[in-house]
Amino acid sequence: MGQDGAGINLETSLGYLLKEASSVLRTAMEEVLRPLGMTVTHYSCLELLAQRPGLSNSELARGAFVTRQSMNVLLQALERDGYVTRPAQAPVGKVLPTRLTPKGRRNLEKATAAVRSVELRMLAGLTDSEQAEALRILKAMIHGLTRIDQC
Amino acid sequence: MGQDGAGINLETSLGYLLKEASSVLRTAMEEVLRPLGMTVTHYSCLELLAQRPGLSNSELARGAFVTRQSMNVLLQALERDGYVTRPAQAPVGKVLPTRLTPKGRRNLEKATAAVRSVELRMLAGLTDSEQAEALRILKAMIHGLTRIDQC
DNA sequence: CACGGTATGTCAGAATGCTGACATGGGTCA
DNA sequence: TGACCCATGTCAGCATTCTGACATACCGTG
Known part of the structure; x- marks a missing residue:
């Protein structure tokens, strides 16, 4: 079926590409998480708790978007x-501080490995310096967008 | 309120940052589109049709994720x-080819301007070469993730 | 030509996330 | 100290998207 026609300048829009990358990443994560009976938000919550024990409900919400x-x-x-x-x-x-149980921690370990494999696949074609550059650029984008808004 | 504690290595994860950037971008777009009575998907659909007239329902769906x-x-x-x-x-x-009406095209123009301002704000802190680099890197990430999957 | 495989448009039900609203606790400033 | 404002946890209702399913139309191969 005809998917990509000739050059459309949607492919030169960083905003569109950002959305596409995020969408593809999410789909890939869902695929590897499904066999474990986990959703992406589910995993995000557990991962946040592993790295910052005692987070509150609201803080977890912000961290998982x-x-x-x-x-x-x-x-x-x-x-x-x-x-x-x-x-x-x-x-x-x-504020109710939340903590992982040993069961939760065990459950998370498998998920973390699965997600790490996805991230590795995503970064396979990038050198270390390119990854560092990507990190810097993404932070700059976020910074530009979170400036109090409304012009 | 205590938001960002000391260095947590979530901030060094490209996957997480990608999700954050995408989330912030979407929120910013929703803000400027709301006064126009438009949602992001709504806008995406119209923009796709403007650039590729005659797209089918399924093709639009793929383009808008x-x-x-x-x-x-x-x-x-x-x-x-x-x-x-x-x-x-x-x-x-x-296949039912879809096309914009003059009314739809007019409606899109204002939205396009609004969205462009958001994208400009996002790219404000980046040089042209950094933007080109970001484009290249994002495409590489997408490429790595769309490889037939299931290793 | 007949066939299976794939893609499409569409309908219906289910799940997920969001908006609105409320009561409560803490911090700040007069 | 008291008033105000903001953040939190939680409940209920609503909206949007997704999953499942079906009939139909093309396209390749035998």
Whole structure:
């Protein structure tokens, strides 16, 4: 079937390419995570907790790029299944610090390996200096877009 | 509130940064598109049609990174509101080539300007050669991820 | 020509995420 | 100290997208 016609300048738009790369990455992650019974948000939440134990619901939501409400639903499921624990009462304020259980940590290990293989495949054609450059450029893009907005 | 703690190596993961950049970009686009009564998918569809008139529903879906079914719902709404037209009967096969109406084209112009301003803000801190480098690197990432999969 | 394989448009149901709203706790500044 | 503002956790309703399924149309091979 005719997919890519001649040169369309959509392919020269960094915004479009960014969306495409993100979409392809997400699909690839879903594929390797599905056999483990995990979604991408599910994995993101666990990975965040492994690297920063004690994060709150809202902080996890920001880290996984979803709303507090969505993360809350996920956390309740994870808690019910024994992957994470939250104190019944907040030690300070209303913030409930979340922590991985040993079961959650074990579950995460397999997922991390799977995701790492995806990331390696993504970076296979890039040299170390290109990867460093990509990191710098992406941060610059994010920086430019998060400047208080509205002109 | 404590947002960014000390160095966490999430910030060195290209995959995570890619997701963050894409999320920030999408949010910024939603902000400038909302006053025009447009969503990002809505805009993507119109922009695709402007650059490649006569695209089918399925091709538009792939270009906007949604399913055929979602794009179909959107196209029905766009057709109902007079932004696009589709022949009642397929000239060949089942494929219904879609085209922008003058109204749709006018509507798109304002959106394109708004989105362009967002993209400019995103690229403000980058030199031309850095932008070209980013383009090359993103394509390489996509290429590495779309290789037939399943190693 | 008949055939399986693939792609398309479309309908319906299910899942996921988001918006709106509320009560509560903490910090700041007068 | 009291008032205000902001952030948090959580509940409920809504919107959007996805998954599953079907009939149809093309295209290659035998």
